[in-house]
Amino acid sequence: MRSLQGLKVIVSRVSVKRIWCVVAAEGYDTRTPCGGADLCAAVKLLRRSPSPLLALSTAPSTPVIATKHPFKVDLKAGKLYPWCSCGHSKKQPFCDGSHKKAAPGLSPVRFTPTEDKEAWLCGCKQTKKAPYCDGTHKQSYVQNYTLETNQ
Numbered sequence: 001m002r003s004l005q006g007l008k009v010i011v012s013r014v015s016v017k018r019i020w021c022v023v024a025a026e027g028y029d030t031r032t033p034c035g036g037a038d039l040c041a042a043v044k045l046l047r048r049s050p051s052p053l054l055a056l057s058t059a060p061s062t063p064v065i066a067t068k069h070p071f072k073v074d075l076k077a078g079k080l081y082p083w084c085s086c087g088h089s090k091k092q093p094f095c096d097g098s099h100k101k102a103a104p105g106l107s108p109v110r111f112t113p114t115e116d117k118e119a120w121l122c123g124c125k126q127t128k129k130a131p132y133c134d135g136t137h138k139q140s141y142v143q144n145y146t147l148e149t150n151q
Contacts, residue, residue, distance in 0.1 A: 063087045063106060065145045067123035070133035075113040082108035083121060083131030093121040093131070 064087035071093040075081065081094065086106040088098035095108035109130045113119075122130060124137040136142060 063103070063125035064148065065124045065126065065142055066092050067147070068137055068142055068145070070120040070123050070137060073119055073121055075117050075119050077113055077115045080110055080112050081131075082110050085109050085125060085130060087125040093123055 063085055066084070066087040066089070073093065083093055084091075084095045084099070085108055086099040086103035088102040089096040090098065099106045099108070111131055120133040122133045122136070124142045126136040126139075126142060127134045128136070
């Protein structure tokens with residue numbers, strides 16, 4: 001059996017049921033699902049390759065800081081709201097489905113207010129009281145964070 005010492009195994013995409021790996025070894029590429037507790041088919045392929053190279057990327061599973069401030073919104077009683085928890089939505093503070101590609105491990109926080117009210121919804125995505133702002137945006141790690149330019 002070949003040693004895996006020196007190999008870097010990184011996951012390219014995680015879905016609900018499968019982990020996908022992209023393998024580039026000895027002049028060919030293959031996309032293959034990993035087998036849970038069993039050895040990944042990609043790792044088995046790499047063991048047979050004399051000079052393997054695993055070229056993969058990882059989708060983020062933690063939220064990105066969308067803004068450094070909360071959003072003041074008017075909420076209506078009985079209406080279902082999907083608050084963006086990943087930070088990738090272009091319709092902040094609400095979800096636009098961007099998490100499906102940008103952060104597949106995350107999903108929106110859905111909530112329904114019991115009364116009409118004005119509220120401050122978290123924009124930094126670091127709150128401990130989702131979807132509401134708890135002041136975390138005032139922390140230095142949020143204020144010093146460089147926002148993505150495509151936001």
